[in-house]
Amino acid sequence: MTGRISSLICLFCFLASCACSQAPITITVDTSTHEFAIPADFIGLGFETKSVAPNTYGVSGYFFSPKNTQLITLFRNIGIKSIRVGGGTVDGSGRDEHCVTPIPTYKDIDNLFEFARAAGVKVIYSFRLLNLASCADPNLPVADAKIARYIWNKYRANLDSFSIGNEPDVRSYHTRPGQMVDPAIEETTAGVPGTAYPSYFADWRHFESVIHAMVPQAKFSGPDTAVSDLSSFTPNPSSGVSWTEQFAIDLKGSGILAEALQHHYVWGSPGNTTAEEAMNDMLSSAWDDDTAVGTQPANNGGTASFHPYPFVYAKILAPLVAYGVPYRMTEANDCLHGVPGASNGFAAALWALDYMHWWAAHHMAGVNFHNNPWLPTDTIVPDPNPCRASGCTNYTVTPKAYGMKAFALGSRGYVEPIEISNPGKINLTAYAVGTKNDLYITIINRTHTGTHDATDAAVSIQTAGFKSARAAYIVLAGGEPGNAAAMTATLGGASILNNAPWDGRWTPLRLMADGKLSLTVQSTTAVIVKIHATESERP
Numbered sequence: 001m002t003g004r005i006s007s008l009i010c011l012f013c014f015l016a017s018c019a020c021s022q023a024p025i026t027i028t029v030d031t032s033t034h035e036f037a038i039p040a041d042f043i044g045l046g047f048e049t050k051s052v053a054p055n056t057y058g059v060s061g062y063f064f065s066p067k068n069t070q071l072i073t074l075f076r077n078i079g080i081k082s083i084r085v086g087g088g089t090v091d092g093s094g095r096d097e098h099c100v101t102p103i104p105t106y107k108d109i110d111n112l113f114e115f116a117r118a119a120g121v122k123v124i125y126s127f128r129l130l131n132l133a134s135c136a137d138p139n140l141p142v143a144d145a146k147i148a149r150y151i152w153n154k155y156r157a158n159l160d161s162f163s164i165g166n167e168p169d170v171r172s173y174h175t176r177p178g179q180m181v182d183p184a185i186e187e188t189t190a191g192v193p194g195t196a197y198p199s200y201f202a203d204w205r206h207f208e209s210v211i212h213a214m215v216p217q218a219k220f221s222g223p224d225t226a227v228s229d230l231s232s233f234t235p236n237p238s239s240g241v242s243w244t245e246q247f248a249i250d251l252k253g254s255g256i257l258a259e260a261l262q263h264h265y266v267w268g269s270p271g272n273t274t275a276e277e278a279m280n281d282m283l284s285s286a287w288d289d290d291t292a293v294g295t296q297p298a299n300n301g302g303t304a305s306f307h308p309y310p311f312v313y314a315k316i317l318a319p320l321v322a323y324g325v326p327y328r329m330t331e332a333n334d335c336l337h338g339v340p341g342a343s344n345g346f347a348a349a350l351w352a353l354d355y356m357h358w359w360a361a362h363h364m365a366g367v368n369f370h371n372n373p374w375l376p377t378d379t380i381v382p383d384p385n386p387c388r389a390s391g392c393t394n395y396t397v398t399p400k401a402y403g404m405k406a407f408a409l410g411s412r413g414y415v416e417p418i419e420i421s422n423p424g425k426i427n428l429t430a431y432a433v434g435t436k437n438d439l440y441i442t443i444i445n446r447t448h449t450g451t452h453d454a455t456d457a458a459v460s461i462q463t464a465g466f467k468s469a470r471a472a473y474i475v476l477a478g479g480e481p482g483n484a485a486a487m488t489a490t491l492g493g494a495s496i497l498n499n500a501p502w503d504g505r506w507t508p509l510r511l512m513a514d515g516k517l518s519l520t521v522q523s524t525t526a527v528i529v530k531i532h533a534t535e536s537e538r539p
Helices: 001-007 068-078 104-118 139-157 193-214 243-252 275-282 311-323 346-360 400-409
Strands: 025-030 043-048 082-086 123-126 158-164 220-225 257-267 296-297 302-307 327-335 364-368 380-382 395-397 414-416 417-419 430-436 436-447 457-464 468-477 507-509 517-521 527-532
Touching: 025 430, 025 436, 043 193, 043 275, 043 327, 043 400, 068 104, 068 257, 068 395, 068 400, 068 436, 082 158, 082 364, 104 139, 139 158, 139 193, 158 193, 193 220, 193 243, 220 243, 220 327, 243 311, 257 302, 257 311, 275 296, 275 327, 275 346, 311 327, 311 346, 327 346, 327 517, 346 400, 346 430, 346 436, 346 468, 346 527, 395 400, 395 527, 400 430, 400 527, 414 436, 417 430, 436 457, 468 517, 517 527
Parallel strands: 025 457, 043 082, 043 364, 082 123, 123 158, 158 220, 220 257, 257 327, 327 364
Antiparallel strands: 025 417, 296 302, 380 395, 414 430, 430 436, 436 527, 457 517, 468 507, 468 527
16 A cells, blocks of 8 residues: 555655656745634535435435444544535425425434434534415424424434525525515515515524524524525625625624524536536636636536635625634535536545635635535435435445545644745645644645646645654545546545445655655645644644
């Protein structure tokens, strides 16, 4: 195994002439101050409410069950600590002949939370809010409250918080002239979705109060809003703030808000976008750097808009940091529905690793990648996919899981300030996380043959305020360097299995005489460097 890993990373510049031809990259980490403490439950997945019911999405019996040892093993191997149950089916997407998706039974809920206990995760549990005019249920708030009481009395140890509704800022949620949806949630100005916020929040408050009457200690998260179009960012023309920010303002000081919840599919439906186009987008610097909505290839020559991270942060989430309100991305993926060969390929592993670190550096409490059965954007899928006629009986992971596991290895502690000197402008990102005794530096080389910039990066690491005693590294690879289209991945030379612990290996990395570290990160790979201090004297 050591020989295989050594072929993926060169410890010194003379071992990789392609890297020597590039100006070296210098990473400087300031360890004198600690920034944001990354929560232990940062890594999560999101699932549809319908997934809680038995015999759905091709599954025979229950998907979430304490008997599903494969799924429990995968959760533990990846490092998943949070699941959110909600999505479109909590509010009636996939409606049956009774107008809406059935609400989970107590038996369904038992299996979900017994699974959560076995897997060591906490659950954000969503209740139905949308009350369709065609089949309105006047007792819906009470039905939600009874389930809340049941969960609280039996499973509070594995409950994160309750949420009510899903993506209420999307226009299809609102009653408007000529179309009756939910009469309690109405646009006061036709064509301006943001004007539905006041009626939405009043309705949400009604449901919350009924639940609170039965569960006085309950904590709530929300509003699980979408980043869909610019009109949804303003709850009304005068306020000029997002639904998410307004929700946090309205509940600030109430004592019931656990965290604000936001969704982020970086770009919309991919249409006929090719895998190569999608990979180029996922690994581009525009997603982490641009400050305005941009466009990228889609639909065989057409374009689609994308919402880069700095834009979403500034427009929606930065104010929450100022308010001291934690926020979590409870639905996130590169795009809606996914692009086969890209969303389920190795490019997604590098994208997910970068995405989580970028948001952790911006004070995010966690990311739950949505696992909507069974799309290319999923992290955990049946094997084979689609399931056999007899039902899903075996589960495996896509490469995205390896990016999540790599984040789990390199996110133990506080975000540390980092400076990158990159004179050759190689498409590379780096992040630092540290504790008193250990420092983790994640380096992601996003160059690849699809954009004709495949380049190995010679990297020098130096730390301030940290006396290094020893170091090691581990490599996230998809196979051939430069190939973002690989459909497989390894981390530390090992696979993530459903029947055995992950056994990836760290490889020792020699310190230079001046305390610096030098290494080469090959094209389309990521490396996590772990440095241990000589003594416990960091601030």
